[in-house]
Amino acid sequence: xxxxxxxxxxxxxxxxxxxxxxxxxxxxxxxxxxxxxxxxxxxxxxxxxxxxxxxxxxxxxxxxxxxxxxxxxxxxxxxxxxxxxxxxxxxxxxxxxxxxxxxxxxxxxxxxxxxxxxxxxxxxxxxxxxxxxxxxxxxx
Numbered sequence: 045x046x047x048x049x050x051x052x053x054x055x056x057x058x059x060x061x062x063x064x065x066x067x068x069x070x071x072x073x074x075x076x077x078x079x080x081x082x083x084x085x086x087x088x089x090x091x092x093x094x095x096x097x098x099x100x101x102x103x104x105x106x107x108x109x110x111x112x113x114x115x116x117x118x119x120x121x122x123x124x125x126x127x128x129x130x131x132x133x134x135x136x137x138x139x140x141x142x143x144x145x146x147x148x149x150x151x152x153x154x155x156x157x158x159x160x161x162x163x164x165x166x167x168x169x170x171x172x173x174x175x176x177x178x179x180x181x182x183x184x
Contacts, residue, residue, distance in 0.1 A: 089166065092137045097122050097130050099167055102156070105140060106164045109155035139163060 139160035145151040
């Protein structure tokens with residue numbers, strides 16, 4: 045019962061954060077305020093990976109440093125503009141680092157920072173939970 049309650053809260057919070065809305069959940073026996081959610085760190089963690097592409101970028105870069113063109117080929121459907129914007133946002137959030145090599149032609153590689161690597165571990169754990177939940181949900 046407790047897992048169902050917090051599983052539903054997790055799904056709802058992810059859905060609301062992905063559309064850029066902070067939330068407060070209110071039920072008869074349980075109230076979670078916006079202040080409690082923002083101070084627990086959960087909304088901060090989801091805020092840096094919110095959106096359609098950041099988790100995919102994070103996953104691709106976790107194995108080895110990649111160049112922009114490699115990322116573009118590995119993530120089908122992402123536009124050049126969106127990839128550029130997401131990489132810049134992730135760099136400013138401290139998740140990835142951009143290394144420019146002094147070569148001709150110029151070469152730029154993106155790699156995970158220690159913060160990005162730890163976030164990748166957390167995203168992996170959430171993905172495992174999602175697979176387990178989906179398999180239990182479809183079995184019902």
